[in-house]
Amino acid sequence: MVAVGNDIQEKLISEAEIQEKVKELGKRISGDYGDAENLIVVGILKGAIIFLSDLVREITIPINLDFMAVSSYGTNIHSSGAVRILKDLEVDIEDKHVLIVEDIVDTGLTLKYLLENLKSRSPKSVKTCTLLDKPERRTVGVKVDYNGFNIPDRFVVGYGLDYAERYRNLPYIGVLKPKAYE
Numbered sequence: 001m002v003a004v005g006n007d008i009q010e011k012l013i014s015e016a017e018i019q020e021k022v023k024e025l026g027k028r029i030s031g032d033y034g035d036a037e038n039l040i041v042v043g044i045l046k047g048a049i050i051f052l053s054d055l056v057r058e059i060t061i062p063i064n065l066d067f068m069a070v071s072s073y074g075t076n077i078h079s080s081g082a083v084r085i086l087k088d089l090e091v092d093i094e095d096k097h098v099l100i101v102e103d104i105v106d107t108g109l110t111l112k113y114l115l116e117n118l119k120s121r122s123p124k125s126v127k128t129c130t131l132l133d134k135p136e137r138r139t140v141g142v143k144v145d146y147n148g149f150n151i152p153d154r155f156v157v158g159y160g161l162d163y164a165e166r167y168r169n170l171p172y173i174g175v176l177k178p179k180a181y182e
């Protein structure tokens, strides 16, 4: 049988480590927004869906869920730098607290674009949450309010993150074997 894990060279972050971190982030977010009404959690498709679905179940305050899809990478492992909206929010965020949820902040281009775009819609606040941060790769400054793990400059897959749309269903974060790129 072909297993998705066969292409993984090294496991960087285990399922257990992820689950522990997700619980911690959910608790912090619930505490920080405790008295705020109308928190809108915005998941960024597709990479954030696995993290988002675990995270929201660790958030104990009422939330609204919405999604955006933006494209910056296509199927390539290198960023083109261009960001465009493929799917926009359905809800109006004016006067609402917004939390953007990402799987990874790499160059920062996607998050910078999202922050500027959402701030222009007059929300009460916009904060950012990511499972993974690759600080060495940053080309633009963005504020990450909630970060799960800093990782080294390596292309990672799993737990929502893909290479050419594959490996999102791997339950942990790993690095691919070179042959998987061929």
Ligand SMILES: O=P(O)(O)OC[C@H]1O[C@H](OP(=O)(O)OP(=O)(O)O)[C@H](O)[C@@H]1O
Binding pocket: 044, 045, 046, 047, 048, 070, 071, 072, 073, 074, 079, 102, 103, 104, 105, 106, 107, 108, 109, 110, 111, 161, 162
């Ligand atoms: O900081 P950056 O260099 O902008 O990179 C981070 C972005 O790139 C990935 O998305 P991708 O475009 O691969 O879409 P996907 O989530 O559908 O895989 C990831 O999910 C982030 O949104």
Ligand code: HPA
Binding pocket: 073, 104, 106, 154, 155, 156, 157, 161, 162, 163
């Ligand atoms: O390391 C990564 N893996 C998958 N998608 C990504 N998008 C930016 N960086 C990455």
Ligand SMILES: [Mg+2]
Binding pocket: 047, 073, 161, 162, 163
């Ligand atoms: Mg991707």
